[in-house]
């Protein structure tokens with residue numbers, strides 16, 4: 001399995017990369033960690049005529065804390081996110097999710113921007129971005145724009161990103177001091193993409209009622225699901241994991257799949273949601 | 285065809301290759317370093333794992349042309365001078381290999397990991413080992429060998 005021929009570019013700056021993308025349009029593809037694009041090219045599922053290697057661009061690999069968010073550069077590796085003390089403290093759900101991606105060597109190379117642009121419906125980082133309401137900063141020939149994660153993912157491996165645009169960074173909102181989180185997923189083997197995954201972050205008020213719930217479900221539909229109605233209805237109430245989990249089961253519409261029946265995925269969503277909420281309550 | 289230089293195990297290699305040529309193939313065919321094995325060519329099996337600037341990476345998911353300004357370390361650097369490294373010795377003693385096809389990738393993965401976490405638990409070793417497929421051993425003796433090597437370094 002060898003990739004088809006391509007021309008190789010290694011820009012040194014974001015401006016240079018954007019100019020190359022503008023010049024070559026859809027025949028060029030950005031290359032970040034190569035942990036998704038590489039397999040697709042080796043299997044000839046992707047045959048871009050040009051690769052724009054982002055790895056030599058300075059300044060796309062950073063972690064910054066602002067007042068309300070952690071801003072993370074697109075070229076930041078999964079491993080860096082998982083092990084960063086800043087992310088662990090300010091956005092622990094993200095750190096935990098990143099730690100569960102694939103395997104050690106995959107995490108050492110794969111990047112935040114690549115994962116979001118690739119938009120695998122079972123991937124951890126798109127799910128966390130949608131769950132937390134992250135903001136994705138994108139640069140292109142028409143300037144910069146910030147896109148809410150919920151609006152970024154369109155369907156299976158499809159986003160609103162134009163072929164001449166690049167993800168520059170992502171702003172993840174910080175967790176409140178008493179906020180509890182859990183990331184749980186189910187896969188047949190360690191490191192496989194999840195058959196279902198649930199991300200939860202919950203803040204209780206002094207009376208132990210839900211002040212803010214963030215909930216996202218991955219691997220079940222063609223993009224991460226954020227069950228907004230369920231979330232809004234839960235606010236102000238005492239959290240009941242079993243009832244919320246049953247509601248989450250009804251909030252998803254998994255596609256029928258010969259290997260994974262829809263009813264099985266619904267069952268997984270219920271069990272994982274209950275476990276995730278329980279884990280949050282136990283840590284409170 | 286492009287001409288470029290690679291730094292592999294501290295030595296410069298002049299390479300003439302197309303951009304599409306995988307690092308795994310350049311190491312094996314151009315640098316004549318056949319210790320890096322190629323199994324699946326899509327990132328799953330871990331046989332081709334090498335170190336890039338000390339970090340583990342699938343050589344089958346890198347194009348050699350990307351690696352011009354980086355230090356590549358392959359299994360050939362580990363048994364420098366013909367003496368097995370600590371992890372290799374432990375794999376030998378604990379019977380951690382049979383056909384040996386997976387072994388180079390496992391050694392390179394844990395060369396990096398044991399630097400980061402010198403005293404891993406069995407659970408942590410198994411978690412990291414999940415990225416390297418072995419079709420012979422059933423993994424038990426590989427885990428034992430890695431723990432033994434980590435213990436010996438303590």
Ligand SMILES: Cc1cc2nc3c(=O)[nH]c(=O)nc-3n(C[C@H](O)[C@H](O)[C@H](O)COP(=O)(O)OP(=O)(O)OC[C@H]3O[C@@H](n4cnc5c(N)ncnc54)[C@H](O)[C@@H]3O)c2cc1C
Pocket residue numbers: 029030031032033034035036037038039054074075100101102103106109110111112113114115117118120122123124125161165166167168191192193194326327328
């Ligand atoms: C064995 C194996 C197991 C894996 N398991 C998991 C898993 O469990 N969970 C998971 O989430 N992922 C998993 N992955 C995928 C991994 O997380 C990838 O790192 C990630 O999906 C893509 O990131 P990348 O940096 O490697 O991107 P690349 O492969 O380089 O690129 C992916 C796509 O994004 C585009 N792109 C890259 N960067 C940008 C940017 N800045 N702006 C715009 N477009 C960009 C590319 O053009 C390409 O279309 C696995 C991979 C392997 C090989």
Ligand code: FES
Pocket residue numbers: 321322323324325326327328329330331332333342343344345
């Ligand atoms: S050959 Fe590279 S991971 Fe299998």
Ligand code: FES
Pocket residue numbers: 380381382383384385386387417418419420421
């Ligand atoms: S020893 Fe044969 S594949 Fe591992």
